[in-house]
Amino acid sequence: MQNKPPYPITSVDHALHLAILLQQEGPLRVSDAAERIGVAPSTAHRLLAMLVYRGFAEQRPDRSYQAGDVLRPAAPSAAPVALLRQVAAPHMRDLVDRVTESVNLVVLAGTEARFVASAECAQVLRVGSRVGRTLPAHLCSGGKAILAALRPADVAALYADSADVNVPRLQRELSLVRKRGFAINDQRTEAGLTALGVVVRDSARAPVAALAIAMPSVRFHRDRVPAWVSALSTTLSAIEHDVGG
Template sequence: MGATVTSRVFDLLGAFDAGHRSLTLSALARRAGLPLATAHRLVADLRRCGALDRRPDGEYVIGRRLWDLGLLAPMRTGLRQAASPFLHDLYGATLATVHLAVRDGAEALYIDRLAGHVSVPIVSDVGSRLPLHATGVGKVLLAHAPDDVVAAALARLTRITPYTVTEPARLLAQVRRIRAEGYATTGEEMSLGACSVAVPVRGPADEVVAALGIVVPTLRRERPKLVAALQVAAQGISRTLARS
């Protein structure tokens, strides 16, 4: 049986990943394994329905409609609603960028963000995916991921900045510490000039369903205070999820 139109559409959408956020038509066709003419026709259909957008430079990116549809997934919709007031409280208390992320395969998917006034470089946005090993929320999610996900992450530790942890033994030691201490930190591992601290958010069955994090210029003096604030917020989100 040949490939269906649906499978070809998903092949095209699957051509995008964290390292390929925008693609030319020819790159899309090549990565999806489709003839250029077929890719051209399907991409035109996806643009018309808002699933893909075309930038001024001619490259294609994932469209807003896909993100809007993704937010309708019951777990993520309920999680964002439960977390929203606590994210606002954290932002109001710190004026720093606050993140809420879930694990999507071997990446951290950012499902909510409040941008702070603290002047630090931020590469994440709502809907973006970043490596688990280089972000605070990602390390929390990695620490509570199945063993096969941890093994896969340890096998491909890409260096993003000079401070990114790329030694498997060192990252595994961090994972164990995060499990024991209940929080994760990073120091300029995703962006120079940006540090982060994050904690797990647990669901009704005590499973880790998300990670809550803050990005600041430094953690030297503020780490205990930020960890405490994050943990209070995470507990509040968990209580709200348990009631829903």
């Protein structure tokens, strides 16, 4: 049994308590959450909003809250996440400065793409941090970039038990990604968000992650894709050099 810390941080304790309730008991309304942890509804609303921001919760159409991606079981990733995060961070920041859009680092975990690092741009309308969140790999740009670097047989095996994915269609899409050298997610995972992703390889040329530029769709223009891909490629080379070293 764990003893209560001598100097507890009440707001953190409340947020963690809410996360546990969402995970173990299911959806909660703001009023229910407030009653369960003994705070005012306005405080519960702010806590839930923070949990949503960090991926621990998500709001349902009926305005109640349920457990988010971070609290759901996920397959482990074989990628060296700590090393990738450390090596990529300064290069991601430089890329943000060049393209003035947010940048994400993604690894593959089963059939999901897991966001392990984010660098936000300074624009008022921007894509926020996605760290800790997961998305279906076959839909997001980073996930598709990694999948395209795998052998088609490995992709087929990965989705052998998935009834929701049309594998032949996915294989055709991944073939196009390989031909182009980058993947696009045009509002397939979130309305109003577009992203471009490229695969990151280790010294043995095995795919270990993906680097993606994410932007509001209103700023996406196809005539700017070559410039974005060129900036991604420059950053990619720097990250792969440091990972190999």
